Amino acid sequence: MSLPRARFLTAALVCLPLVLTACARSEDSDTGGGTGAGSGGGEQVVATPSGGAAGPGCTLEAYGAPKLDLKTAVIGFSQSEKEANPFRIAETQSMRDEAAKLGVKKLLVTNANSQLSKQISDIQDMINQGAQALVVAPLNSDGLEPALNAAKAKKIPVLTIDRKINAKACDTYLAFLGSNFVEQGKQAAQQMAKALDGKGKVAILLGSSGNNVTTDRTKGFVDEIEANSPDIEIVAQQTGDFARDKGQSVMEQIIAAQPDITGVYAENDEMALGALVALKSAGKKPGEDVQVVSIDGTRNAVQKVVDGEIYAVVESNPRFGPLSFKTLTDFYAGTSIPADVIISDKLYTKDNAAAEVGSAY
Amino acid sequence: MTPVSPTGPAGSASPAGPPSPASPTGPAAAGAVTAVTAVTRRERAAGIVQRSGAYLVLALVVLVASLAFDSFATTGNARNIAIQSSFLAIVALGMTFVIISGGIDLSVGSVFALGGVLAAYGMRWGSLAAVLLPLAVCGAIGLLNGVLVGYGRLAPFIVTLATLLGARGLLLVITDEGSITRVMPADSLLVRLAQGSVLGLGWPVWIVVVLFALGAVVLNRTRTGQSVLAIGASRDAALLMGLPVARRTTLLYLASGLLAGLAGALAAAYSGSGVTIVGVGLELDAIAAVVIGGTLLTGGAGTIGGTLCGVLLLRVIQNVINQIGTLGSSYQSVVSGAFLVVVVVIQAYLSREQRL
Numbered sequence: 001m002s003l004p005r006a007r008f009l010t011a012a013l014v015c016l017p018l019v020l021t022a023c024a025r026s027e028d029s030d031t032g033g034g035t036g037a038g039s040g041g042g043e044q045v046v047a048t049p050s051g052g053a054a055g056p057g058c059t060l061e062a063y064g065a066p067k068l069d070l071k072t073a074v075i076g077f078s079q080s081e082k083e084a085n086p087f088r089i090a091e092t093q094s095m096r097d098e099a100a101k102l103g104v105k106k107l108l109v110t111n112a113n114s115q116l117s118k119q120i121s122d123i124q125d126m127i128n129q130g131a132q133a134l135v136v137a138p139l140n141s142d143g144l145e146p147a148l149n150a151a152k153a154k155k156i157p158v159l160t161i162d163r164k165i166n167a168k169a170c171d172t173y174l175a176f177l178g179s180n181f182v183e184q185g186k187q188a189a190q191q192m193a194k195a196l197d198g199k200g201k202v203a204i205l206l207g208s209s210g211n212n213v214t215t216d217r218t219k220g221f222v223d224e225i226e227a228n229s230p231d232i233e234i235v236a237q238q239t240g241d242f243a244r245d246k247g248q249s250v251m252e253q254i255i256a257a258q259p260d261i262t263g264v265y266a267e268n269d270e271m272a273l274g275a276l277v278a279l280k281s282a283g284k285k286p287g288e289d290v291q292v293v294s295i296d297g298t299r300n301a302v303q304k305v306v307d308g309e310i311y312a313v314v315e316s317n318p319r320f321g322p323l324s325f326k327t328l329t330d331f332y333a334g335t336s337i338p339a340d341v342i343i344s345d346k347l348y349t350k351d352n353a354a355a356e357v358g359s360a361y
Numbered sequence: 362m363t364p365v366s367p368t369g370p371a372g373s374a375s376p377a378g379p380p381s382p383a384s385p386t387g388p389a390a391a392g393a394v395t396a397v398t399a400v401t402r403r404e405r406a407a408g409i410v411q412r413s414g415a416y417l418v419l420a421l422v423v424l425v426a427s428l429a430f431d432s433f434a435t436t437g438n439a440r441n442i443a444i445q446s447s448f449l450a451i452v453a454l455g456m457t458f459v460i461i462s463g464g465i466d467l468s469v470g471s472v473f474a475l476g477g478v479l480a481a482y483g484m485r486w487g488s489l490a491a492v493l494l495p496l497a498v499c500g501a502i503g504l505l506n507g508v509l510v511g512y513g514r515l516a517p518f519i520v521t522l523a524t525l526l527g528a529r530g531l532l533l534v535i536t537d538e539g540s541i542t543r544v545m546p547a548d549s550l551l552v553r554l555a556q557g558s559v560l561g562l563g564w565p566v567w568i569v570v571v572l573f574a575l576g577a578v579v580l581n582r583t584r585t586g587q588s589v590l591a592i593g594a595s596r597d598a599a600l601l602m603g604l605p606v607a608r609r610t611t612l613l614y615l616a617s618g619l620l621a622g623l624a625g626a627l628a629a630a631y632s633g634s635g636v637t638i639v640g641v642g643l644e645l646d647a648i649a650a651v652v653i654g655g656t657l658l659t660g661g662a663g664t665i666g667g668t669l670c671g672v673l674l675l676r677v678i679q680n681v682i683n684q685i686g687t688l689g690s691s692y693q694s695v696v697s698g699a700f701l702v703v704v705v706v707i708q709a710y711l712s713r714e715q716r717l
Contacts, residue, residue: 110683113694116639118679120632121445125683128441129432142542145633146556166544209538 042359044317047180047344057336058170065157068132068332070325071103076126078119079111080139080163085270086298090361091137091162091318098321116143123147127154134158135324136173141166141212148172159327161320164212169339174331177323177341181213184314184345185220185267188293191312191349192221192263193229195291200262203236203254205247205275207267214239217267217295235261240271247271251278266294269301269313276309287311297348302360305353313348318361407711411662414707415654415670418700422677430684438680440561446676447565448473448631450669451624453647454576455617457668460651461580462613463593463660464510464517467644469621471528472499474640476625478532480551481543481635488550491630495622502528503618504611511610521614525644536637544634555630565627569669572620577665589613593660649697650675653704657712674700 060067083089092109099107108126112119119139126134127150134151138144138160148167151158158173169175192202204221207214218237225232236254240247247266254261255278264279266272272294279286286292286309294301297315304310323343331337348356427434452469459466476495483494502524509520536542545552554564580586588609591599599606629635648658654671656663675697682693 108683114638114641116632116636117445117448117628121441121676121679122683124441124445125438125680128435128438129684140542140636140638142544142634143632143636143639146631149556166542209540215540 042317042319042346042356044319044323044343046323047342057338058174058331059336060331060334062170063155063157063174063331065133065155065331070329070332072105073132074106074108074130075099075104075328076108076110076123076129076131076134078122078126078134078136079109080119080137081114082111086300086361087296087316087318091320094319094321095135095324096321098325102325104325112139114139116140120144120147124150127151127156132156133328135320135328136160137320138163138165157328157331159324161324162318164340175327175337175339175341177320177327178343179316179345180342181216181316182220184295184316185217185222186224187220187314187345187347188217188265188295188312189221189224189229191314191347192265192291192293193225193232195293195311196232196263198229199231200291201233201235201258201260202263202265203251203258203261204234204238205240205250205264205266205271206237207239207242207271209239214267221265232263240266240274242268242270244270244274247274248278249274251275252282255279255282255284261290263291263293266292269294269296269298272301272310272313273304276304297346297360299357299360302348302353302357305348305350306357308350311349313353315345315348315360317343317345411655411708411711412664412667413655414704415667415674419670419674419677422674422681426677426681426684430681433680433684436561440558440563442673442676442680443566444563444631446672447563447569448624448628449643449646449650449675450569450672451572451627452621452643453650453668453672454572454665455613455620456644456647457576457651457654457656457663457665458580458589458613459517459617460648460656460658461593461660461663462589462610463596464610464613465521465648466506466614466617467518467521468502468506468524468528469617469647470640470643470645471525471532472502472618472621472640473625473628473643474637475499475502475528475532476622477629477639478535478543478625478635478637479622480626480629481545482535484543484545484549484551488552488554491545491549491551492623492626495626496619498531499622499625500615500619503615503621506618507611507614510614511607517614532637536635542634542636545630547633549630551626551630552633555627556633563631565631568627573665573669580665585609585612590661593657593662595661646675649701652708653700655704655708657708658705 077092077095079088079092081088083092096107096109108129108131110122110126112122116139123134123136123144124147134156136144136158141164144165148158152172159175159177160173161177164176164178165173167173202225204218206218222234225234235258238250238254240250247270251264251274264272264275266275272292275292276286279290284290291311292309293312294310295314295316297313297317301310301313305313323341327337327341348360432438452473456466456469476499479495479498480491483490506517506521506524509515510517557564559567580589588599588604591602591604592606592609596606625640628639650671651663651668652658652671653674654664654667654669656667678696678700679693682696
């Protein structure tokens, strides 16, 4: 009895600053059954063999970093965007949980609130506060140079997670941990082909422009469709900026222009959830008249797979905590770290969604 | 609202009037005189608090942070705070003049981003072009704002909102919808300048020092500065005095555009590339810094040094929240917002004090 109330209170307290800054999340009420967003779910699995095909790898000597025991270390984590969507919430939480689990002496956490200048100063601040290793979720692939140079000057290893930066691995930064976004798009295309039996008209809801996640998820999908499903026609590609409301309004416009579409590929779950609303209000039944496939694996979307409204969701696992700290531990133990540590993303379909919705974030 | 006198709200011009009819000797008259001097003292105190409140708060926050955190009062941290504040400071300098004149410039965030992207674009022709190109384009946008506000008598809020959108659009055109980020070579003069330092402080910091010194001289020691104060206090009165109101206003928005462009170019050189996503909401940070610094949002009064304090205060708050480390960054907006509310309330109270 008291446990859920305590959890609710904690949630309310945690949400208070978010509400004050007018960015409250609307959907954290339906997580009751699980252990809370982020901490309970499935761990990331590395797809590329470590130290294998991805080049010679980076060792402690090559990077020039001093040896370090994580238990006595100060580690800094720089988050890029506000914890206002499930992915960022789960990512930050996973870092905090793993640091606590390993008994890291101190984990500094900053959030750039989508401002590049703030991410630069956040990283510089953490270096000044004595951070001995850094994990950075970069806001942008370019522009973090002053911060990374400061880290390099002090021989502080930097891991970048979820997005890649345009710099040399094992030099400006240690390594990149993340998903293969092209592969995610390809998987989504295969599911779409299966859902439509290889024939139909598909609309794509693109993510925000000028972003490698969007570009890669589009490329993977379009290339796969063109190569293996000649009877599937891509009739519309419009940006929904990774946002639910934008996904909905763009979907409304697409239905008006292309009333006979049979498939929707949303490059993230939020846009897919928006699209479902638009489809229903246009009198179409998602899962029967129109097949929806999306990427991310948030709990709300996986629930829609259980409900039969979304055909499949390709997961993009945000729980970088365990893998980040494992990579750092390995690095300090003398293991060579490949430049790209790519995680394998699982797939939610009607076959496994009901069983695994509890571990979605 | 504030006295018309261009010397500022604490000027002694207004209380000089009332006592003259009560000048004959007598107990009643003496009472009136003491009452007047009491009001004057209160007014003067209010003026001092309004002008230097930001310094006091900044000193207090720095003192508390130094005592609370070991890594706060270090040269490394001071150096970081200085360089990190410098780009916003340059933007806020232009904003100070615009707000003192009773206007507002919402376009500076977009112009800042455009300046950075143009600097990276212009780098193909060398460092000089990388400075001149953003200055030319951003200056033109500032000039457009100025002409529309000064000569066209249009509301600055709407005019600069339009150029905010226009400048961001132009940026997207140059960068193919934001997908192209041009890198600035690390060996170019501009990048070495922006990333280099002298006497322990980065070059951008020295540029800020020079620009703010110039700004303070212009505001307090020149006819231009005094006419800006007069325009902000009362545009009609300034017109009646025969001041070139339209020309001065145009000049202010031109300067604001130029400074935002310069800040953008320097920030891009500092970060090594013309990143397209910067500057969103920067205009609000600049306005917040100016207001926290004691400049009246209604115009007519303000100081250059106060703005610098405002910028530093915003940055120090961010630094302190990072020092605490366990607080979510949303708290920074909460604290900065709270500061702003307190400042605005105090300002409203003080300007009411001074009107009595």
